Structures are given as C-alpha cells and as structure tokens.
Amino acid sequence: MPPLRVAIVGLGTVGTGVAKILLDQSELVARRAGRSIELCRAVVRNLAKQRDIALPEGAITDNVQSVIDDESIDVAVQLIGGITPAREIMLNLLGAGKDVVTANKALLCEHGDELFDRARQAGRTIAFEAAVGGGIPIVASLGQSMAANQITSIEAILNGTSNFILTEMLGKNRSYDEVLREAQELGYAEADPSMDVNGTDAAQKLVLLVRLAFGTKVSLAEFLCQGIDSLELADLRFARELGYTAKLLAVAKLRDGQLEMHVQPTLLHHDRPLTKVDGPFNMVAVDGDAVGRTWYAGPGAGQMPTASAVVADVIDTAIGRTALTFSRLDLWSDRPPVPLQPAHEMTRRYYLRFNVEDRPHVLADIADVLGRQEISIASVIQHEAPEIDVPGGKAEAIVPLVIMTHRTSEGRLRAADEQLAQLKSLRAQWVRMPVAD
Amino acid sequence: MPPLRVAIVGLGTVGTGVAKILLDQSELVARRAGRSIELCRAVVRNLAKQRDIALPEGAITDNVQSVIDDESIDVAVQLIGGITPAREIMLNLLGAGKDVVTANKALLCEHGDELFDRARQAGRTIAFEAAVGGGIPIVASLGQSMAANQITSIEAILNGTSNFILTEMLGKNRSYDEVLREAQELGYAEADPSMDVNGTDAAQKLVLLVRLAFGTKVSLAEFLCQGIDSLELADLRFARELGYTAKLLAVAKLRDGQLEMHVQPTLLHHDRPLTKVDGPFNMVAVDGDAVGRTWYAGPGAGQMPTASAVVADVIDTAIGRTALTFSRLDLWSDRPPVPLQPAHEMTRRYYLRFNVEDRPHVLADIADVLGRQEISIASVIQHEAPEIDVPGGKAEAIVPLVIMTHRTSEGRLRAADEQLAQLKSLRAQWVRMPVAD
Numbered sequence: 001m002p003p004l005r006v007a008i009v010g011l012g013t014v015g016t017g018v019a020k021i022l023l024d025q026s027e028l029v030a031r032r033a034g035r036s037i038e039l040c041r042a043v044v045r046n047l048a049k050q051r052d053i054a055l056p057e058g059a060i061t062d063n064v065q066s067v068i069d070d071e072s073i074d075v076a077v078q079l080i081g082g083i084t085p086a087r088e089i090m091l092n093l094l095g096a097g098k099d100v101v102t103a104n105k106a107l108l109c110e111h112g113d114e115l116f117d118r119a120r121q122a123g124r125t126i127a128f129e130a131a132v133g134g135g136i137p138i139v140a141s142l143g144q145s146m147a148a149n150q151i152t153s154i155e156a157i158l159n160g161t162s163n164f165i166l167t168e169m170l171g172k173n174r175s176y177d178e179v180l181r182e183a184q185e186l187g188y189a190e191a192d193p194s195m196d197v198n199g200t201d202a203a204q205k206l207v208l209l210v211r212l213a214f215g216t217k218v219s220l221a222e223f224l225c226q227g228i229d230s231l232e233l234a235d236l237r238f239a240r241e242l243g244y245t246a247k248l249l250a251v252a253k254l255r256d257g258q259l260e261m262h263v264q265p266t267l268l269h270h271d272r273p274l275t276k277v278d279g280p281f282n283m284v285a286v287d288g289d290a291v292g293r294t295w296y297a298g299p300g301a302g303q304m305p306t307a308s309a310v311v312a313d314v315i316d317t318a319i320g321r322t323a324l325t326f327s328r329l330d331l332w333s334d335r336p337p338v339p340l341q342p343a344h345e346m347t348r349r350y351y352l353r354f355n356v357e358d359r360p361h362v363l364a365d366i367a368d369v370l371g372r373q374e375i376s377i378a379s380v381i382q383h384e385a386p387e388i389d390v391p392g393g394k395a396e397a398i399v400p401l402v403i404m405t406h407r408t409s410e411g412r413l414r415a416a417d418e419q420l421a422q423l424k425s426l427r428a429q430w431v432r433m434p435v436a437d
Numbered sequence: 438m439p440p441l442r443v444a445i446v447g448l449g450t451v452g453t454g455v456a457k458i459l460l461d462q463s464e465l466v467a468r469r470a471g472r473s474i475e476l477c478r479a480v481v482r483n484l485a486k487q488r489d490i491a492l493p494e495g496a497i498t499d500n501v502q503s504v505i506d507d508e509s510i511d512v513a514v515q516l517i518g519g520i521t522p523a524r525e526i527m528l529n530l531l532g533a534g535k536d537v538v539t540a541n542k543a544l545l546c547e548h549g550d551e552l553f554d555r556a557r558q559a560g561r562t563i564a565f566e567a568a569v570g571g572g573i574p575i576v577a578s579l580g581q582s583m584a585a586n587q588i589t590s591i592e593a594i595l596n597g598t599s600n601f602i603l604t605e606m607l608g609k610n611r612s613y614d615e616v617l618r619e620a621q622e623l624g625y626a627e628a629d630p631s632m633d634v635n636g637t638d639a640a641q642k643l644v645l646l647v648r649l650a651f652g653t654k655v656s657l658a659e660f661l662c663q664g665i666d667s668l669e670l671a672d673l674r675f676a677r678e679l680g681y682t683a684k685l686l687a688v689a690k691l692r693d694g695q696l697e698m699h700v701q702p703t704l705l706h707h708d709r710p711l712t713k714v715d716g717p718f719n720m721v722a723v724d725g726d727a728v729g730r731t732w733y734a735g736p737g738a739g740q741m742p743t744a745s746a747v748v749a750d751v752i753d754t755a756i757g758r759t760a761l762t763f764s765r766l767d768l769w770s771d772r773p774p775v776p777l778q779p780a781h782e783m784t785r786r787y788y789l790r791f792n793v794e795d796r797p798h799v800l801a802d803i804a805d806v807l808g809r810q811e812i813s814i815a816s817v818i819q820h821e822a823p824e825i826d827v828p829g830g831k832a833e834a835i836v837p838l839v840i841m842t843h844r845t846s847e848g849r850l851r852a853a854d855e856q857l858a859q860l861k862s863l864r865a866q867w868v869r870m871p872v873a874d
Contacts, residue, residue, distance in 0.1 A: 025587070028587060032765060033765070034765050137574075137577075137731075141574050145577050146574075147752045273714075276713050288572075290744060291735060291745035293735060294574075295733070298732065305728045308725060308728035310585075311584070315584045316584075321581070321758055321761050324761070328470070
C-alpha cells in the first residue's frame with residue numbers, strides 16, 4: 001500500500017506533538033496503520049519562529065493554499081483553533097478531497113452541519129476524537145462501543161483548566177484569583193482564560209457529545225452555562241463540610257423523553273468517582289440502558305495526550321475505519337432528536353449561600369420566601385463567626401448562611417431569587433449551585 | 438443492504454441478553470449498523486427449558502451443526518464457555534465462513550493462536566470485546582484509541598466477584614467465607630467460584646490485554662497468579678490502617694524492556710482511583726507513552742453489560758469495522774514481543790503479616806532474617822491485644838505483626854521465606870502482599 005500523505009495545518013503545541021509522534025514513532029505508527037504515514041507538509045503562521053522539532057526538508061510552509069492544491073495529500077490534520085479562518089480552510093480542504101482530522105471543538109460545535117455536509121458531498125471524512133476530552137477515547141466509545149445502547153445520561157468534567165483551579169483552591173486554601181494566576185504561569189490556563197473558566201469550552205464539548213449520544217442539535221445559547229469564575233473558596237469549603245465536592249460539571253440526561261442539559265459548578269457527593277478526578281484531568285460518566293454506568297478518564301488536554309488522540313484518528317483514517325464510522329455516525333443525523341427540557345422545568349436539589357446581616361429574623365425571612373415557592377429546606381449551616389473571606393461589607397456584621405434544599409425546580413428558584421432581591425438583610429449576590437443526583 | 442443473519446450459540450445468561458437487545462432494540466441496532474440484524478438461530482443445550490424471551494418461530498435448536506451448515510448465517514455469537522466443546526465449535530464456525538463474536542476469555546487465552554489462524558485462513562474475523570472487562574470498551578481502546586502509543590503499563594481490577602467480596606469484607610467487617618456464601622446467594626459468585634477467587638479469571642483476561650498491548654504471548658503458568666481465597670479480614674483492616682486498600686490487581690508493566698506481569702492481592706494507596714472501584718465493577722488503568730494515564734471503568738460482568746459489548750461487536754462486524762480492526766490487530770502478531778521479567782527479579786514494596794508468639798526477641802528474629810536478605814523495613818504495626826480474628830493457636834498468646842518493607846525483590850522475599858520457616862516463634866502461614874507503585 002502506498003504511504004498515506006499527511007499535512008498538519010497549524011503547527012502549534014498540539015500540531016508539534018502530532019509531528020513528533022509521526023516522525024519519532026514512524027515504525028510503530030506504520031505497523032498499526034498497515035502502511036507508512038508520511039508527514040509531508042506543515043502549515044505555520046510564522047516561518048521565522050524557532051521550533052524544537054526537525055521537520056522533513058521543505059515540509060514547512062506558511063501557505064495553506066499549497067496544501068489545499070496538493071492532490072498528493074490524503075489527510076489534513078486541521079489544528080487551527082477558533083472559527084475564522086478555520087472554517088473556510090476546513091471547507092476547502094474537504095472540497096479538495098482530503099480527509100480531515102481535527103481537534104477544533106468550537107468549529108464543530110458552531111458549524112458542524114455545514115462541515116459534515118461538505119465532507120459527505122466530497123466523499124471524505126471528519127474525525128474529531130481530540131475535540132472532546134483530550135486523550136480520552138470518548139467519541140469512539142459513544143460512537144462505537146456503546147452502539148447497542150440508548151444513552152440515558154452523560155455527566156462529565158470536560159475542562160481541565162477549571163478542574164485544576166477548583167482542585168488547587170480547595171487543596172491549598174487559596175482564592176480563585178490567586179490560583180488562576182498560578183495556572184497561567186504554569187501553562188495550565190491561557191493568557192485569556194475566559195472560554196475555559198466561564199464554561200464555554202466545556203459547553204462546546206457537551207454539544208458534541210449530545211449530538212453523538214442523542215442526535216440533538218443544540219446551540220450554546222439554548223442551555224444553562226455557568227463557569228467557575230464566580231465561585232468562592234467559601235463555597236468549596238461549605239460543600240466539603242456538607243459531604244460534597246464542587247466540580248464544573250457538564251450534564252445531559254434523558255428525563256421523560258426530554259433532555260436536561262447544563263454546564264454549571266455542581267456539587268457531587270464524595271462517594272462519586274467524578275469527585276476523585278483532580279487537577280487537569282477529565283472524566284466522562286456515561287449511562288447506557290444495556291451496559292449501565294461506565295467511566296472514561298484521562299488527561300483532558302495538553303500536547304501529547306491530544307496528539308495521541310489526533311494520531312489515533314489519522315491511523316483510523318489510514319486503515320479505512322474512519323470512513324465506515326463516519327458513514328454510520330449517529331451525529332448530524334436526521335432521525336427525530338430528543339428535545340431539550342426547558343430550563344425552568346429542570347428539578348434538582350440546590351446549594352444556596354447567602355451573606356446575611358447577623359441579626360434576628362433573617363433566616364425566617366429567607367425561609368419564608370423559599371416556603372412560598374414551595375422550596376423545602378433539607379439542611380442549614382450558619383457558623384457563629386465567619387473564619388473565611390466574605391466579600392463586601394463589614395466582615396464582623398455579615399455571616400454566611402448555607403441552605404441545602406430538597407428537590408425543586410429551576411423555575412421556583414428563579415421566582416424565589418426575585419423575591420429574595422427585595423430582602424434588605426441580604427448582601428451582595430447569593431450563590432446557587434445544583435447538586436448532582 | 439441485506440440483513441445480517443446472526444446465530445447465538447449458547448443461550449445462557451449473556452446469550453439471552455444478546456437476544457433481548459437484538460429483538461427489543463432492533464430499530465436502534467439497525468440504524469447504528471446501517472442494516473437490519475436478524476436473529477435467526479439460537480443453539481441451546483436443553484430445548485425443554487423455560488425461557489423468559491420470545492425467540493422467532495423455529496429459531497431455537499439444540500443442533501449446533503445446523504448453524505455451522507447454514508450458509509445463510511453471517512455471524513455466530515459464540516457464548517459457550519470453557520474449552521471443550523467451545524474450541525471445536527468455534528473452529529468449525531470459522532471454517533464454515535462465519536464471523537465470530539465471543540466472550541470466551543479462557544478459550545482465547547489458551548487457543549487464541551489456533552483460532553486467529555483459522556479465522557485468517559477462512560478470511561473471517563473474531564471480535565472479543567466482551568471477553569475482558571464486561572461492558573468496558575478496553576479491547577477497542579487498546580486496539581484503536583491508543584494506537585499512537587507504546588503502552589507502558591496496565592493495572593486493572595478484572596474480576597468482579599473478587600472485588601465484590603473484598604468490598605463486602607471490609608465494609609461489613611465479615612470473613613471471606615461468610616461473604617462468599619452471600620455472594621453465591623446473590624448470584625455474584627458461581628456455585629463453583631474457584632476460577633474467580635483463585636485469580637484464574639483475571640489472569641486469563643490479563644493474558645489477552647498483554648497480547649493486545651505488548652504482543653507478548655504468555656501462558657497462565659508463566660506468571661505469578663494468586664487469588665483472594667487466602668486473604669483474611671485482618672489484612673484488609675491492617676492495610677486500611679496503613680492508608681491502603683487491598684484489591685485483586687492484574688498488572689503488566691514495561692521495565693527496562695521486560696514485562697513485569699502478575700495477578701495478586703495488592704495494596705493500593707488510598708488516593709489511587711482504582712481503590713474507588715467497589716463491588717462488582719472493573720477498572721483498567723492504562724499508561725501510554727504519549728497519552729499518559731487513562732482509566733476505563735464499568736460493570737465487569739452481568740447479563741446486559743456483557744450483552745452490550747457483544748452487540749457492539751456484532752454491529753462493528755455488520756459495518757465492516759471488525760474486518761479492518763482484525764486485519765491490523767497488534768495481537769498474535771509476529772513482531773518481536775516484549776519478554777517476561779523473571780518473577781524473582783521483580784522489585785516492589787511488600788506488606789507482610791506474621792502471627793507471632795507474644796514473647797521477647799520475636800521481632801528481632803524476623804528483622805534479622807529480613808536484614809540478612811537486605812530487605813529494609815519501612816514501618817511496623819504490632820498492637821497490644823489482638824481485637825481481630827487470628828487463625829490457629831490460642832488467641833491470647835498469638836499476636837499479628839505487620840511489616841511494610843522498602844522496595845526489594847521477589848527473589849529476596851522468597852529466600853527470606855525459607856529462613857522464616859525455621860523460626861519457632863512464627864505460627865501458621867505468613868501473609869505477603871505487594872504494594873502497587
């Protein structure tokens with residue numbers, strides 16, 4: 001069999017990792033692919049930049065069009081992030097008859113339909129294991145290994161930066177801002193970390209998993225998405241006191257024929273395996289109606305883990321497995337998808353933290369508002385003296401009041417929010433986190 | 438596309454689960470396979486037996502030859518356990534041109550070469566996801582998703598019965614015998630549980646994983662295999678006191694170009710995710726040189742989890758993916774395999790528990806023997822009064838003495854064992870468990 005000719009489009013951190021595996025492990029890769037895989041082109045933005053990898057003579061170029069036009073190239077590893085110009089480039093690569101392997105979750109989340117259609121028209125494929133969960137084979141597991149199941153639930157930690165920050169805050173008793181700064185210095189967080197810490201990155205990945213598992217096409221605006229950027233150390237500590245760990249959890253669950261879907265800081269009971277996933281790791285817990293619950297965990301990002309997933313896709317494409325998988329993928333399919341459950345109908349238990357003035361009748365006022373919304377209180381914590389940071393106001397006069405509710409609806413909580421806003425004894429914003437079932 | 442015609446050979450617990458999915462979820466299965474999958478034959482031992490499933494008219498038979506001879510059958514789901522007559526039947530099914538899907542780990546472990554050769558000669562395939570880890574897609578993950586990696590380590594809980602027993606012993610403070618009896622009543626353990634509790638079942642599965650990951654062909658006699666059947670509650674409790682959990686751990690690790698391989702009750706530090714796997718669940722932790730560490734967990738046995746894996750293989754076979762995977766499988770391959778490390782050269786830390794007479798110089802005698810073998814002691818526990826069961830002897834005169842060693846070799850421990858056997862102050866057998874790195 002002739003060698004498979006590959007071009008890397010976007011030689012950043014992950015692209016360099018892919019090049020390293022293809023060059024340094026060429027024998028192992030060839031044995032597993034059944035043919036050699038030849039890295040013949042790498043498209044970069046800046047030709048002058050020093051790189052710690054020796055590419056084949058003449059492979060490096062800043063002209064992506066030269067890859068699109070090169071009919072000898074079989075597979076394009078498309079690693080340019082974001083939407084523009086990645087979308088245009090990917091459409092052109094597919095149109096020019098190249099199979100594409102990509103890690104760009106934002107692009108697939110927003111323009112998946114268009115890209116998949118273009119691939120089908122051109123008789124080509126798109127493989128995207130690396131777009132979700134880094135080195136964890138969750139796309140393959142949902143698309144192939146769980147094929148005998150109706151998926152009923154996905155609960156996942158999908159953003160390594162957020163998980164690293166939460167782990168460090170609680171473990172080292174430090175504030176969000178301190179830990180974020182450290183994460184940026186260590187390279188765990190980008191210079192602009194907003195997509196990671198505001199939940200967008202996890203939400204984009206959840207959109208892809210939901211499409212695979214439930215056939216439902218969801219846009220980011222259609223479901224609840226909150227990040228960890230408003231979380232305080234106090235809440236992580238209260239959660240621990242109550243027997244829970246707060247994680248940025250991406251959830252999609254079948255509920256009476258509808259799909260409950262959200263990305264939020266969520267409390268998980270200590271005995272849940274998801275609470276054991278620390279630092280930059282990811283974990284996906286998947287329920288299927290036949291198999292029951294399965295878990296997949298590993299490094300959710302990083303150069304070599306992501307490159308491992310990309311090269312596995314390249315090998316699959318070389319073998320021909322990608323073509324078979326792509327043709328059968330229950331994704332961007334036309335069967336009736338599961339509709340989204342409206343946010344106000346979602347029912348969960350909730351953690352609430354108020355900053356209240358330390359005077360009589362405050363608890364009664366709050367309990368009265370909750371009671372009028374038929375929100376039932378399961379437990380309360382109010383310590384005598386606040387030993388932890390409390391934002392705003394005079395610390396000595398303001399105390400945190402933590403309430404765990406029984407199961408209630410998001411709609412009732414929102415109605416309560418409006419009434420709580422009228423209470424003069426409440427300070428600042430109160431914090432609300434759902435509890436995972 | 439014409440329907441794929443399937444026969445189930447062996448309609449036991451798992452076979453009935455496979456039939457249920459193929460019949461009750463036929464629409465979902467057809468959508469994912471791209472063609473309908475028709476269950477047309479089910480071979481049983483006893484035609485008269487009542488079954489809680491309605492098979493198609495005329496499908497049930499006690500004549501396996503009628504399936505072998507039926508040229509219209511494409512795929513045989515071979516679920517007869519053990520070696521005889523399963524081996525003969527599988528050879529004949531392959532020879533008659535049927536693709537085979539199986540969950541029979543014992544057969545593949547012992548006769549994999551012959552069966553794979555027969556499949557290749559006949560141009561057919563063998564799929565066996567269900568043979569290891571029940572509903573966990575570990576075969577697919579090793580064979581496909583980790584393809585860009587040299588696997589460097591596998592550590593796994595592969596026997597659900599043993600894990601259930603260990604969990605119950607510690608959780609309910611009960612003896613091995615009591616818990617085993619309960620497990621048999623609950624159906625978690627077979628009437629004859631010996632293959633589960635003596636480590637054979639886990640060892641057979643490890644043999645298959647090692648073949649996939651390292652290309653090494655190992656027979657059961659070639660590596661250390663111990664079960665949980667000689668473990669006592671006392672050891673689980675001492676381990677917990679020291680910060681460890683005892684699990685029946687199957688291990689294969691690259692060490693300087695050799696393969697350290699064993700199945701043994703092993704202490705794992707509490708912060709290891711493997712210690713969070715309780716009851717009948719399985720978990721496999723896999724390290725790859727590119728991806729780092731990944732984990733796969735789920736139900737390791739049971740009707741529907743195993744059936745889920747079998748049907749996923751049937752769907753893969755229908756799509757044609759199995760044929761591509763089988764042709765590329767790094768299994769039963771001819772490349773130079775990684776050789777086994779001789780058992781006496783393996784170095785680990787060890788947990789030792791002695792039952793000693795409560796009189797002067799006992800610790801000195803033991804420490805002297807260990808010292809002469811250059812086995813260094815890391816920590817010691819000896820409680821004043823034994824509050825736990827101690828086998829043999831008069832309980833008031835015999836106390837347990839627990840020693841944790843620094844890293845040393847299995848060879849040195851064996852030499853020490855011989856010298857310890859000379860000590861008059863030691864009672865019964867002493868217990869030795871390695872500690873996972």
